[in-house]
Amino acid sequence: MSSLKGRITALVLGCLAAVLLPLVALSYRFTMEEIDELGDARLAQNARTIAALVSDAGTPAADAPLTVEAWRREHGRQPLTVRGHPYETQIGFQYWSGDNRPLLHSENFADVPLDAAPAGFADIQIRNRHWRVFTLLVDDRNWVRVGERYDSRREIARALAIEAIAPLLLGLPLLALLVGWAVRRGLAPLHVLAGRVAARRPDQNEPIGGSILPREIEPLVAAMNGLFGRAGAQLRREREFTANAAHELRTPLAGALMQLENARAAATPAEREQALGQAERGLARLGRVVGQMLELARWDAAPAAAFERVDLRRCLEEELADLGAAAADKDLQIIVEADPPARFVDGWEPGLRVLLRNLLDNAVRYGERGGRVEIALAATNDGRTRLSVRDHGPGIEPALRRSVLERFRRGQHGEGSGLGLAIAARIAELHGATLALDEADGGGLRVDVAFPASRG
Known part of the structure; x- marks a missing residue:
């Protein structure tokens, strides 16, 4: 794209031309109309003057019409105003x-017949020239005709038009320079803003301000400040994520290494098997943390795939099938209640599956042995779809329910990495859904996810 200065200058000059050129055309048209009106009035006056002069001087001889010759200037002789004029x-x-x-x-x-034009004003051709004539009936007897070539009228109009346009044409270069200077001065705040942005450090995220900035670029500055704020928040989250991830990975890794050392130094096979089992559990926890961290990083990237119509009931049944063994180990009863209208939602099926998997895994993991996990899919009156997962485990204290949705934050009985609910909250946010924690009836935790109304 061309420079903004050149673009604005061209637009200003184009607007001026769009206004002035039609005005010049209209002015030329009105001038021609006035000249024609004045010329016609002069023709009529000349006709009456000739009629009066002939009447006073007497009628010329009928057998020899009097011819008035036009004056022809000889070069280098008397001035035009003394002898005559070539026109x-x-x-x-x-x-x-x-x-x-x-x-x-x-x-x-001399050779123009009387019937060449009717009485009054008319346009005729005389020797391939366009004439404007006026024919007058004098005393109901004699005729007087006077005429004027259109050339003279057009020359007058052209002269007037040139006088009007010449200053404009001569002033356009100066006007272009002045407009360019004015635009450059007007765009100076943009250069100031560019300098401020260029001088900022990568970790400098405070808003850009200043009274020198005009109102017209305030939306741009506000958008940039919003971007800086989001970038700063994202940078802080990444730093916190990195610090927390280092801590979460260091602990199980150090424990596994220690247990391996214990297994190497064990005196009996039983002690060796015990140390190796603890090392295996530590590595399994490490693998789970790494998998959740990768999953969270994936959804932090906000997938660009378009929403599709997803069968949430089918996804729920398939995820429950994968968790069947874990639920059977704890003798948990899984109860599913689903309304047919709440079967479909708009979203990304892989993300919805991860959300369901994390919520169900938490419910199975923390549900009391021999208890129930209740899952409900229902349609609300406003067309939204509500997913509820309830367990009857220890639950989460009300003061901690907001914080456990943050990364690496655990509840009072938490043993995991603190990423499961954070991943679920992030996926819900990407789907425009809301995730809330509450106490289940009879004790335990209830997780409610409200999805927007489906467009399909």
């Missing part, structure tokens, strides 16, 4: 008797 050939006249005999005419109208 005399562009005007002419005739005087006819009542019996249609020419009595008096100018040299250039």
